[in-house]
Amino acid sequence: MHDFADMGTRRFGRVNWLGLATLCSREIQRFMAVWTQTLLAPLATAGLFLVIFTIAIGPTRGDVMGVPFTEFIAPGILMMTVIQNAFANTSSSLVIGKVQGNIVDTLMPPLSPAELVVGYLVGGIGRGMVVAVAISLGLAIFLGIFPQHPLMLLGYVILGSAFMGAVGILAGIFANKFDQMAAITNFIVTPLAFLSGTFYSVEALPPVLRAITYFNPIFYLIDGLRYSMLGVSDSSPALGAAVAFASTLAVAGIALAMFTRGYRLKA
Template sequence: MTIRTTENQTALSNADRPVTGRAAFLNWLGLYTLLSKEIKRFLKVPLQTVFAPMMTTMLFLAIFTLAFGNGERYDGAVSFANFLAPGLIMMSVIQNAFANTSSSLVIAKVQGNIVDVLMPPLSASELTLAYALSGLARGMVVGLVVTVCMWFFIDLQIHSLPAILYFLVAAGLMLSLLGIIGGIISDKFDHIAAVTNFVIMPLSFLSGTFYSVERLSGIWYDLSHINPFFYMIDGFRYGFIGTSDSSLVQGAIIVGLLDLFLYAVVWLLFRKGFKLKA
């Protein structure tokens, strides 16, 4: 009788073991819940998370186009405004993708509610995917709003939609993953602000957003080609104007490999609970 009871309990335990919504080694319900929570978090304050970056980007466009003759300056066969616009769109995407994930994790750590994310049955892969996709979502929403606004002032043409989509998604994921790393290693807002001001901003501004790197020479030209942000912006710009300053295939491979590397780093940090578990 005791053996039967034990066998029944074991069978019941095994029947209850699969988590609702878990399939193909992923807890899809948990992944969707965390992703939905992170997306709703930035959508609840659209003036701060979407329209403020849009206004800043449009100011950059107005200032630089007016400073360079209101479209009379040309970079190759393309007007300066058409050359500048894709770079500004990409800059808004990567900055907001980074800000979304880094701020979410730092706020959770400072407020002490990071445990609400760590206690549910979510694996390192599910945590990584949820946070990374939420940062990508914010970056793409901001990029779409900026693009729509620019279309009222600039005659943007699409040369290669696959190039636009690939570099948009790859760049958003890269900065989203970097934001997760920054959020995990940072203990307070000053730390993440330092990463933003001394790493993300310089790399994005010195990546060919406002100029063609072909105009550079010597060490500055070489440094530009070491900057991964250059390949994101160059490939994305190619999708609009049809010209690039580097090999499109090389840029796509570099960005893709960096995404895989950063994903592995984030997965390992979540797996180990680095600076997350007491």
């Protein structure tokens, strides 16, 4: 791995725009090449969640925060699907590269640690955005749900994708095998996504669990997206955006430090 201590000495300038664009393009093409798995499958899963919960609970649940139960859970399912796909994109790219032994093809080119982080994040954000557009169209067509604050929705989708994309980078750096990656997904990512107010209002939780939920950044992402679509939320959308932005910077900073040190990346 290159020594990136003095970025000013690189002959193409402080930012390797061509190399960065190439890495971004590769990460986007990765998920677009298998769109039935990376895009169609999440759309089908989100639809199944809505159908199952609507049939099993919807008719007897009543309104939640003044909106029908099906409409209430729709934004949560959208954000949950977005962040899971953003996480999967960055983490799988790194783990596959390490398992197949071609991670060196990414580390050896003259790309700085910051450029590597940005390149992987662009892929995660891109996948999250495409998934969000597909599900949003489905919600508009089949449920008649249109976002009340479209620009805010876009901002939260980008924040959510960036945050979980950065978490995916950390997981991909740490994991050296697919079973380690599966353990991180099953025991950390999935519980955090499901226990973040996706299917319920935090006001229904006992005080202790409610207090714990407020320390989960994913809660603010789901709550903010719900406000963007429905105009109702458990917390301030501005606070949610601030927490999500700060969390994204913190996790991305850790990823940057790992790339700089070559942690679990150098042979």
